[in-house]
Each structure stands twice: as structure tokens, then as C-alpha cells.
Amino acid sequence: MALSVPTGIPGGRSVSGLVETPGQAGRYGGAMSWLSWIVVGFVAGVLAKLVTGQDRPGCLGTVFVGILGGLLGGAIFTAAGDEGINDFSIRSMLVAFVGATILLFGWGLITNKRD
Numbered sequence: 001m002a003l004s005v006p007t008g009i010p011g012g013r014s015v016s017g018l019v020e021t022p023g024q025a026g027r028y029g030g031a032m033s034w035l036s037w038i039v040v041g042f043v044a045g046v047l048a049k050l051v052t053g054q055d056r057p058g059c060l061g062t063v064f065v066g067i068l069g070g071l072l073g074g075a076i077f078t079a080a081g082d083e084g085i086n087d088f089s090i091r092s093m094l095v096a097f098v099g100a101t102i103l104l105f106g107w108g109l110i111t112n113k114r115d
Contacts, residue, residue, distance in 0.1 A: 036087075040070060041064070041096060044100045054108065068099070069101070069103050073099025075099075
């Protein structure tokens with residue numbers, strides 16, 4: 001008899017409608033895929049660039065800043081007692097956006113040239 005582990009919403013169903021069993025975490029949910037990290041990183045990087053007024057880096061740099069921001073934001077949220085980035089969601093984009101914004105503000109302070 002397989003033991004089902006309910007995830008998502010109460011009632012034993014997951015948000016996607018699938019019920020995960022212990023060996024299926026990678027198939028239906030759990031960790032984000034590399035494509036999800038790129039999408040979340042790009043969106044977070046673009047929003048952070050808009051907030052901070054940075055005009056650099058380019059497209060790939062924006063993705064890189066967003067991914068690093070996701071890691072930084074996840075560490076900050078985890079240290080504060082909350083969850084980091086677990087799945088592809090608006091909350092994950094918020095965590096990555098917070099981290100990317102802090103990263104870009106910090107980078108701006110370090111590279112600010114005073115005449």
C-alpha cells in the first residue's frame with residue numbers, strides 16, 4: 001500500500017491536482033527547474049533594475065542578477081524565519097526581487113564614482 005503525502009491545499013490534493021507519493025517529489029513539484037530559475041531571475045532582475053535605476057547589465061546579466069538575487073533573497077528570508085524559494089510562484093519572484101534589489105543597491109554603492 002503506497003502512502004500518499006498530501007501537498008498544496010487541505011483535503012489531500014495538491015495545487016496541480018496530483019497527489020505526490022514519497023518518491024515523486026522531483027516529478028510533479030519540489031525543486032524548481034533550471035528554466036523556472038531563468039524566468040524568475042529575469043523578471044526579478046528587470047523589476048530590480050527599474051526600481052534601482054540601473055541601466056546595466058544586459059539581458060544575460062539581468063538574468064544573472066535575478067538568480068543571484070533569488071539566492072540572496074532566499075537566504076535573507078530563511079534567516080528571518082520564513083521560507084526561501086521553493087517553487088515557481090509570485091512569492092518566489094518577490095523573494096528574488098527583494099534579493100536582486102538589495103544586490104543592485106549594494107553594487108551601486110560600491111561602484112559609485114565620486115568626482
